[in-house]
Amino acid sequence: MSRSVIDHLNSELATAQVLALNAKRYHWTVTGPHFRDYHLRFEELYTAADGTVDELAERIRMLGGVPIHAPAQIEAQTKAAISNPAARLDAEAMLKEALANEEATIALMHEGIELANGAGDPGTADLLTRFVQTHQKEAWFLREMLG
Numbered sequence: 001m002s003r004s005v006i007d008h009l010n011s012e013l014a015t016a017q018v019l020a021l022n023a024k025r026y027h028w029t030v031t032g033p034h035f036r037d038y039h040l041r042f043e044e045l046y047t048a049a050d051g052t053v054d055e056l057a058e059r060i061r062m063l064g065g066v067p068i069h070a071p072a073q074i075e076a077q078t079k080a081a082i083s084n085p086a087a088r089l090d091a092e093a094m095l096k097e098a099l100a101n102e103e104a105t106i107a108l109m110h111e112g113i114e115l116a117n118g119a120g121d122p123g124t125a126d127l128l129t130r131f132v133q134t135h136q137k138e139a140w141f142l143r144e145m146l147g
Helices: 003-029 035-062 071-077 091-118 122-146
Strands: none
Touching (some): 003 035, 003 071, 003 091, 003 122, 035 091, 035 122
16 A cells, blocks of 8 residues: 555544544643533543544554554644643633644545545545544534634
């Protein structure tokens, strides 16, 4: 299989791991009058992102690649913004950061679908098509919460 498809999938994997970590951070640190709603929404956001990690890694293995797994690899290959651990974010800032990362993920997945189709890899294109729908739904929820 094309090295570029595997490399792209590793970027997808890194991005999914960062989305999950950011969502857990939001879940653990959100405060305010709508705490419960945000706390639950961020847990759902985590579950959605984390739910893609294993399948992305397995697809990389199916194609003969090695899934990235070390923090330095993840940081180097993610397309999502990594939350500054020292910054104290309010709920609105968390929603905005999460939405920007979901939109970046959707764009990355569109690129991956085109790349996989061009490489004659309908399995990867199908996987990313399924996952892009998950991220589109999450982005929609975040936009609605932001009003």
